[in-house]
Amino acid sequence: xxxxxxxxxxxxxxxxxxxxxxxxxxxxxxxxxxxxxxxxxxxxxxxxxxxxxxxxxxxxxxxxxxxxxxxxxxxxxxxxxxxxxxxxxxxxxxxxxxxxxxxxxxxxxxxxxxxxxxxxxxxxxxxxxxxxxxxxxxxxxxxx
Numbered sequence: 001x002x003x004x005x006x007x008x009x010x011x012x013x014x015x016x017x018x019x020x021x022x023x024x025x026x027x028x029x030x031x032x033x034x035x036x037x038x039x040x041x042x043x044x045x046x047x048x049x050x051x052x053x054x055x056x057x058x059x060x061x062x063x064x065x066x067x068x069x070x071x072x073x074x075x076x077x078x079x080x081x082x083x084x085x086x087x088x089x090x091x092x093x094x095x096x097x098x099x100x101x102x103x104x105x106x107x108x109x110x111x112x113x114x115x116x117x118x119x120x121x122x123x124x125x126x127x128x129x130x131x132x133x134x135x136x137x138x139x140x141x142x143x144x
Contacts, residue, residue, distance in 0.1 A: 021040075021041030021042045021043050021066075021067075021068075022041075022042060022043060022045075023042075023043055023044045023045055024042075024044075024045045025045055025046050025047075026040075026042045026045060026046070026047045026048070027047075027048045027050070028040055028047075028048070028049050028050065029048075029050040029053065030051065030053070030054050031053045031054065032054065032055065033054065033055065033056070033057070035054075036051070036054055036061065036063070037063070038062055038063060038064065039063075039064045039065075040063070040064070040065040040066070041065075041066050041067075042066070042067045042068070042070065042072075043067075043068050043069070044067075044068060044069045044070055045067065045069075045070045046067070046070050046071045046072075046073075047065065047067045047070065047071070047072050047073070048072075048073045048074075048075070049063070049065045049072075049073070049074045049075070050074075050075040051063070051074070051075060051076050051077060051123070052075050052076065052077045052139045053077075054077065056077065056079070056080050056121035056123065057121060058120075058121055059121060059122070060121075060122045060123075060124060061121065061122070061123050061124070062123075062124045062126075063123060063124070063125050063126070064125075064126040064127075064128075065125070065126070065127050065128075066126075066127070066128040066129070066130075067128075067129050067130070067132060068129075068130040068131070069129075069130060069131045069132060070129065070131075070132045071129070071132050071133050071134075071135065072127055072128070072129050072132065072133070072134045072135065073135045073137070074125065074127050074134075074135070074136050074137070075137045075138075075139065076123060076125065076136070076137070076138050076139065077138075077139050078138060078139040078140060078141040079120070079121070079141070080120065080121045080122065080123045081120045081121065081122045081123070082122075082123045082125055082138070083122065083123070083124045083125065084125045084126075084127065084136060085125070085126045085127070086125075086126075086127040086128070086134045086136060087127075087128045087129075087134070088128070088129040088130075088131075088132060088133060088134050089128075089129070089130045089131060090130070090131045090132075091129055091131060091132045091133045091134070092133055092134075093127075093133070093134045093135075093136070094133065094134070094135045094136070095136045096135070096136065096137045096138065
């Protein structure tokens with residue numbers, strides 16, 4: 001059993017995703033810039049980082065979210081240009097467009113940029129899973 005456990009953690013280490021941040025289901029939903037962290041980490045479990053209610057102003061914001069083993073879901077607002085670097089060591093990356101269509105990137109990095117003007121807020125997002133799936137969702141723009 002010790003050999004199997006050691007091999008498992010060895011594989012996780014090879015993915016490059018840190019095995020830290022606790023175990024279990026984690027949900028972060030900041031609603032202000034003062035609540036926004038630059039790093040969200042979970043060692044083992046399912047993690048959701050919901051950034052849809054953050055009132056991003058003009059500027060550049062950097063956020064890193066990772067889960068060493070499990071599923072990572074990141075929700076981003078519609079009004080922010082998002083530069084994404086997403087990676088899953090063993091698993092895949094799913095990006096859902098505002099129209100609900102999905103694109104899969106198995107075991108590799110995926111980069112996406114949102115639409116916006118030069119004055120739009122910009123979110124530089126790094127999303128990683130060592131063993132598991134990264135799911136990226138963009139909110140649908142409001143029709144107001």
